[in-house]
Amino acid sequence: MAKTEDLPFGYLLNDVTLLFxxxxxxxxxxxxxxxxQWRATKMLHHREGLRQTELAEYLEMEPIAVGRVIDRLQAAGFVERRPDPRDRRAWRLYPTEQARAVIGDMEQIGRGLRKDATQGIDYDELARALAVLTRIKNNLQALDQPAEEATARTDSQGDGA
Incomplete structure (x- = not known):
């Protein structure tokens, strides 16, 4: 009997990501x-005032890497750092007017690319594929949880006994 683990898909996902x-x-x-830089700008557009560590969590990146991205965005005039009123050691991040001016254009690029990438695929078919990918992502994220959380999760699912 065929098993899902026998279907190799990691390289395909990687190829799709690289091409996208x-x-x-x-x-x-x-x-x-x-x-x-675009991902950071878009996140700040939707969540103005994040701290660098919060932005790193949302982007699933290391804080030091996000710091370099923010440094470049600030130098290019897309992001500004403002002191955190509750913590004088921290900075809050805000998109500038220059960033706001390109948000719509960048979102249009994303929509156009998604349209090109999904040519010949109907909505329901893509929705099902995305649901499966989301479940795969959740399964992989669960592998990062401490063992006691995983044990508690399986215990709470129980077998009805």
Missing amino acids: RKHFDRRAVKFGLTRA
């Missing part, structure tokens, strides 16, 4: 933002 990134970067180069 390549084509996004080609389309977005005119704005002078890398994909990482």
